[in-house]
Amino acid sequence: MPDLALIVTPAARVLPALEEAARLGVSAAIVISSGFAEAGAEGAARQARMAELARASGMIVCGPNSIGVLNYVDRIPMSFTSSEDMDRHPAGRVALVSQSGGLMISLANRFFDAGVGVSYAVATGNEADLTAVDALEYLADDGSSDALAVLVEEVRDGPRFMALCRRLLDIGKPLIAYKLGRTEPGSGTVRSHTGALAGAYQAFRAVCRQLGVLEAVDLDDMIDLAASGAARRWPRGPGIGVVTGSGGGGAAAVDRAAELGLTVPAFGEASLQALRGFLPGFTAGTVENPFDATAQMIEDPTTAGKIVAVLLGDPAIDSVLMIDPGSGERGRLRAVGLLERVRETDKPVFHVVLSGSLARPGYATLRAGGLPVFGSPGKAVEALAGLGRFARARERRAARAANPTLDAELHLRVARALGSAGPRPTEHDAKRFLAELGIPVVADRLARSPEDAARAAQELGFPVALKVHSADIAHKTEAGGVRLDVATADEARHACAEILDNAGRAAPKATLDGVLVSPMIASALELISGFHTDPCFGPMVVLGLGGVWAEALGDVALRPAPLTVEDVADMASELRGAALLRGARGAPKVDMEQLARVLLILSDIALAAGAGLQGIDINPLAVRPSGHVIVVDASLYPAS
């Protein structure tokens, strides 16, 4: 009985061949042939029948329109393309999964060129049955790889992808992702070539940020990022110790670190003393980080390892970056000395070899020793920043697992609150819903008449805002249904009459419930929040700056529910206007603890409501002079 059927016939003959394989009890098939969902309606129908066959028979089908699967561990090529000579290289420790076949084959070649190599490479093609997430799930627990890399056009099952990412955090195996179809035009291109609809990039990126996926901005970055991840060492903090054989190289590293929020901190006293011993007389005053070791490293290649050992022992240093111009045999000796010291620590040690072919001996030694090696200081620092995010996501993951906030009681409360909000909730309903679930909401009264309105305003305290209240009027301002800064009972009476009059004329068929009266909130800073349901990844909690910031800048941060306090801090610092939340320009300094409480409740609501609630808009979420946030206006979107 064959284990695998490799199908390379014209499209029309693929299904009969698969049917026969299934009948024979073959457990898996790879369909190389194209002419399916990527080629019109007839092809799409053929692909649907293929999916049905896989489901019915239990046979795993990879493809169609897949370039194949390459197993470098056992040296089994299952592809039609020219590719690596499998006998020429040992397998690497990075597994590659790709929804683009051509890119995968080329990338695998580059992985081997770089001395990193690949364990398995799986092209999932049109994904009639086997998806990229299926392949990644298998590879997560496979012992042949230390890091996974994926070229992804569309995630078909968001929740499973996120579960996979969480699993990878638990076991400490990083995922590197390059997203095709990040832009509107780019995703159109993706659609045309594999018949997939590209997912919204913003949501994908939010998932990556929360779950520590290392996103490669360029294809070229995947190799170095994957090699960094495969070393499986995580920085405990932002401090990089830099040893450099080129002053310019040190400056390039410090620049990139500063740009990415990492630090190159001062060494501790013990390190300073030890490092002074390596310097020739006339420079002995200038020990600092980066440590410029040009002369010593050239004279005596063994000093490189000794210097790195000093840095690794410094508590201010979370990771070490060695920048080596690299040259011939001396470079190799430096690499050997370095690798010895690296084995004695679990801090990340990254190496930059500035030269190319001149530095081959050292480069090959470092790669063979499993040390992440880069061609430029900037790229090394970018990778360190990525690992730092992965490490933070791991800690957060542990915290989240230990702290389940969702319980049956909450489900019940959300369901009850949703029920009382009704199928077409007004602003009043939305605010009551949020208040019932523990979110601070500005007080309000529903006034049925001008007299009512005057009384309500007096109870609430002046100045007040009046807004028309009707499930039939979505755009209150446009309907003449809003009056702000109303200062007296008399004014409130007149304003109410006017609003009802305006609204009645603007929307003659609307049912007017009355006018909502609420105190004006003095606020120098307005946020927006809420959540929306991403079609792929589910509920995404939103935080942004209100008004012009959200509308003209699109300055909004997303994170998938469930959220942690650290997620909220990340969201806030991701905003371009982040300085405003910290009290810049006389704005009130936002109480981040309270803001986090509010966003975590929104996250819980989203999860507890499930399909019953499509989203919530809070706009504005005002920041009071005390720094506390409070909901001023909100909309609720029940499932339609």
Added chain:
Amino acid sequence: MPDLALIVTPAARVLPALEEAARLGVSAAIVISSGFAEAGAEGAARQARMAELARASGMIVCGPNSIGVLNYVDRIPMSFTSSEDMDRHPAGRVALVSQSGGLMISLANRFFDAGVGVSYAVATGNEADLTAVDALEYLADDGSSDALAVLVEEVRDGPRFMALCRRLLDIGKPLIAYKLGRTEPGSGTVRSHTGALAGAYQAFRAVCRQLGVLEAVDLDDMIDLAASGAARRWPRGPGIGVVTGSGGGGAAAVDRAAELGLTVPAFGEASLQALRGFLPGFTAGTVENPFDATAQMIEDPTTAGKIVAVLLGDPAIDSVLMIDPGSGERGRLRAVGLLERVRETDKPVFHVVLSGSLARPGYATLRAGGLPVFGSPGKAVEALAGLGRFARARERRAARAANPTLDAELHLRVARALGSAGPRPTEHDAKRFLAELGIPVVADRLARSPEDAARAAQELGFPVALKVHSADIAHKTEAGGVRLDVATADEARHACAEILDNAGRAAPKATLDGVLVSPMIASALELISGFHTDPCFGPMVVLGLGGVWAEALGDVALRPAPLTVEDVADMASELRGAALLRGARGAPKVDMEQLARVLLILSDIALAAGAGLQGIDINPLAVRPSGHVIVVDASLYPAS
């Protein structure tokens, strides 16, 4: 008589050696030795004497602390470091100048590895005499190079650097720059290692943007950017025609193009028809850009060149990007076919070879043919965007040269207006100064008494603003010296009295000239503008969004004077809040023509005033409902 002295003695013996060389009439020296400005006060003094010797003798001195000069054209190594075997490679067409020696040697090695190569490599070290700009000036007119690349820590003579960039635009030879010390911490590092104070990065970047310098964000990017520039073909517009042998590669290119403001436009009808001829039956309906030529390019390598020829003939296409998985002999044949067609056009043709070693034969053929080759679609598109900016800067340069706006009369008018503003100009003086030079300024009256203020307000029309007027009070609001939205004569009278009272108490020693009365300008959008004098590059004209945008976001664009209308458009689109200037969110749509006129006048003022004026702050520059801008408040900073 030796042409050159190469000095490699300990620091203390360098000066005597140089003196002897000068005495002998040697015309140039390279000082490799370190121990000068980078090593404390004694070293700095030695370096000052070296500079003096060079000046007095006329001998050109490169260094000290230079790693040397490598002349690959004539195969003369003038360095102590291990480096390329000069007999092994032909010289390349890119000249390299660096203020960091270590990075230069390593980078040169990578240039040769990539098949691009280097003509000359000059490390200027501490620049006691010969600067990077000196070297670049020489290389600009040298016939051995088609592009220049510079690793720069500090530009010592901004105006000469800008003149060099303009010269490079005139002759069509691009400059690629990597800046060390972009950040505060990074520039500290630079200072420590070559004794140079890093220039402000923001001003440097503004110069690059205006003058078409291709800035490399990472060291790694320099090679591909330089090779692109050395092809000396400039795109006439943003439209890229993409031919791809990998659907995923096409999507990656389209994504990057969309992110960088380039387009991948629809092909013209003639192209569509011609391209259909290359497709097999079942895909004949789907001819689009990117053109997916996977099957054809594999079957018949000669089709690649033919397809590219079709695209090159399409008027919608300004440049062509060929994405080739690349593989062995077929890849080489595709490259040969392509190069033939490229010779028939002057449009830029860029090639992406996705594979590494598997694609060597094609890669080597393309590099030998002078075609820019990339490892990823994203990087190729970035380089095309850079060339597009260079091309736009060239056109602008030609326009600027044909349109000199500065004349003797303006000098006179600026000098006269400056004279009447006096040595400590107030807001009133600053606004009068700007008005005299043709910039629209809000009307105002200087009122000496409450009665005066009421009369002035009535003349100007309500509502008005009142501000204390005193050369001794810089912070008017803090001194209780501002009242806005004053609606009646009576209110104006009271406000004036109050302001004089407040200011008198807040600043008892200040001379109070009175109160400035001006009409309130209703404005939904406030800008800031003006200019400041950068210590290196001279006057930089400023445009930003007012208030919170400038303060919390630092959202400000700079350009060196003289400005063109296109510079102003670039500045506006560089702002994060650019959408607001285009009328987003109900903001008035800014009249860009009038805004450009205002900024061009500011540019002329800055140049005409020269050292007499340090800067002008206009804050706010209000946008009226008509879209016209008007100065509401301004400060003038005469030379101190």
